[in-house]
Amino acid sequence: MKIDPTSSADLSAQIAQSIKAAIINGDLIVDQRLPSETELSDHFEVSRPTVREALKRLAAQSLIRTQRGATGGAFVNRLSFEDAYAQQVTTSTLLLSMNDVSFQTACEARYALERACAPLSALRRNADQLATMRAEIFRQGQPNLSDEAFCASDVAFHRALVDGAANPVLSYQLAGAVEAMQPLMNMITFSARDRARIVALHCEIADAIDQGDGPAASDGLQALEQETLSLAQKVFETRAAKS
Amino acid sequence: MKIDPTSSADLSAQIAQSIKAAIINGDLIVDQRLPSETELSDHFEVSRPTVREALKRLAAQSLIRTQRGATGGAFVNRLSFEDAYAQQVTTSTLLLSMNDVSFQTACEARYALERACAPLSALRRNADQLATMRAEIFRQGQPNLSDEAFCASDVAFHRALVDGAANPVLSYQLAGAVEAMQPLMNMITFSARDRARIVALHCEIADAIDQGDGPAASDGLQALEQETLSLAQKVFETRAAKS
DNA sequence: TCGTTTTTATTTGTCTGACATTTAAAAGTC
DNA sequence: GACTTTTAAATGTCAGACAAATAAAAACGA
Structure with a gap:
């Protein structure tokens, strides 16, 4: 040295x-x-x-x-997965917020990575993770939920999906992609109809994971990506029109 | 504050x-x-x-x-993608080396994530990236290449593939998964026959990317994952038998 | 002798005050 | 007006000191 x-x-x-x-x-x-x-x-x-x-x-x-x-x-120090998660989340969050990455780009990355986990999660998810997904879906259906809480629940749902793959390296890598999206998602206001569509897709995904059907879960995620994108598009157009 | x-x-x-x-x-x-x-x-x-x-x-x-x-x-400081890459790579590397993550787990994560990039890369890769992939394949065919250099070239090939997706967020997330594998890969010695098989698969993948065929590229990556895993398995068995 | 208490030594945490170095702006000079 | 010199402000580095925590060693008492 x-x-x-x-x-x-x-x-x-x-x-x-x-x-x-x-x-x-x-x-x-x-x-x-x-x-x-x-x-x-x-x-x-x-x-x-x-x-x-x-x-x-x-x-x-x-x-x-x-x-x-x-x-x-x-x-x-033994670098724990926990520590690494936390670092990964803050780094990803700052990276997105400081480099004006488009919603589209971040969203694409997030769903592409999540689809990579879906087949593994369909094979390996345990009962706990499935229960978490169902519980979050239920929470998302509650009518008096704030937008922030809805987003937080969305993150929890997706984390359970990712953790279902039972691969800590995947969970670590995905932590950044999923959680860093939250500030971007928080810019969106979700109407009751928007929420209903998202909840329906979440159900579809959870069912697919439940039945061990990886491809179906991937399809559900694909549809969810489209839905999220078009939602964001609407928000940005409205905002642009206002100003 | x-x-x-x-x-x-x-x-x-x-x-x-x-x-x-x-x-x-x-x-x-x-x-x-x-x-x-x-x-x-x-x-x-x-x-x-x-x-x-x-x-x-x-x-x-x-x-x-x-x-x-x-x-x-x-x-x-504006957190640059470059800085974030570097952090991500060292964190991932240490995470793997300090937590005795199995080769299998790391490999699975890496290829699952890479397959997520393949369809996008098939759509968007530019000529440069394709040229890099071809060049690295050529280098990998050189008979007097050391195992370390072979691994480094492998990383370069896969980075070009990932960068082909033209999504900096994906590139950032993948940097860790791909580069952190290198120390693990360096434990393997590649026979001429092993290398030939890997090069053949790399060709298959590059061709698929070239032709915009995402699913074929994914299949190639799947095959490559199998190949890598069985190679590692052999090495570990040999090593276990010796001791 | 065993168990408890006290002492002691080591190490990090924090403070004070000083000087060196770098840098850009201000002042001075031709 | 252009160039040089001076100055002031900021970080970088140093030395020495004391505080606080902690575990081992020593002392003590039954």
Whole structure:
């Protein structure tokens, strides 16, 4: 682990990069303790605040965790799926909101990925996941549900569908695509008729998953994508006409 | 932007969280300048090193960038697809390597997602992307190619396929799934016959994409998944027998 | 001897104050 | 007016100190 003294980059960034490389490279393994801050500052020949800035950078990426006390220190952190989900969701959300990605593009990506999960979910979903899907469909039918709550329920429905594939890697990848759409979906107001159509399609999809019919589930998702797109289109046209 | 003085968490983590929330929430917009470190330390009633640790945490997530000098400071950073790709790839890679995800699971996820791109790619790929695919196929046929180089070329081929869908959100999501597999693939040694079969399937896929035949491309990917899985199976069996 | 309490050493968390470096604008000079 | 110099403001880095947490070691009491 060394740094380039001629580089113009921040020392803390260089040090963080160096340690990160060691972790990715396998030189530092999970739960291994890093040298203390004082030892690191001796090693890299920098001050302790600089080392600390480097460690905070790593902590922000969930690459290390720190413990105070006699046997404390910084430890290489096992990146959990949970942590990775959370990172993935915020990154995806910011990516969409900061780069004016069109609703169409985001929607297309989301449904394309979800259709990839459908056949697996039809094979493997468990009773819990199916029950969640049914419960969310029921919730979506309640007449006094706010638009935000409707969207949140929609996300929960789709997460259950994705989790049904019983593949944590898929669930992780999809988390971003599904949840990052929520802010975009929240811009839409759903009329009672819109909701009815969506609920009907959700039923169709849940039934297909229930019966192990992957292709039917895919078709349902395809129809739902069309429905969502045309809904959004209407909203944007109305909004454009107003201004 | 406030912090909870009763919380036991690190001040720098709280401050980072507070600023992050402001960014996500839209209170701080892209390219907006944050208050100077001194102003922030006054505002949060902490010392400057603590504020700096918080800012480094945000910088590590590409949420802000800093500039030195008279008009410098910390600015809200537009999260670029490029930055997000890189984060996604390292996160996915670490996730796989640290959680002993089975080859099968990772492979299934990767090909399921890739099949989701195939129909779009068949419709939209441009000449460049097709040329890249052909070029990589050619490279994969060279007899004196190392296994690592073969894997790298494989990744390049599949990236071109994914990028052909002309949907940056898809490309971003897939980056992790495809690239994170590389370390796993590197554990495999490819015999000449193995390579020939893979190249043949790559040709089949490229032809399908060329002719705009999405379903055929999907079928090719399905076959490739089977091939990859059985290859890996053989390697693992051999390795198990040895020990 | 065993169990409890106290002490101690180590490590991270935070603060203060200082200086270095970079940068752009302001001031000065020709 | 164009160029150079100065200045001010901001981040980057350093040194040293103390606070707080924590576990191990030592001391103590029954």
